[in-house]
Amino acid sequence: MTDERPTDEAERRPTQPDGAPPPQPVEPRPWIERLGLALVALVLASLFALVAVAAGAGGEWILAAMSAVGALMTIAVAAVTVIRG
Secondary structure, three states, X not given: OOOOOOOOHHHHOOOOOOOOOOOOOOXXXXXXXXXXXXXXXXXXXXXXXXXXXXXXXXXXXXXXXXXXXXXXXXXXXXXXXXXXX
């Protein structure tokens, strides 16, 4: 090891070992898998929403807010899963 730093950008990037195949492009998920993952995310979002309602009814407003945000984020992830694949 030397104290010299590489000056060329290509020298800083890791290279593939000799004989390794080039990386393959990633294919999008099949629609059935997208819909299944979105369904799982929606079930979890409904559980977050249930906790938010229960916490709000019990006066735990911080927990209600965190659960509501969790539900909204999970719904957003479900939508992105279906749209982008």
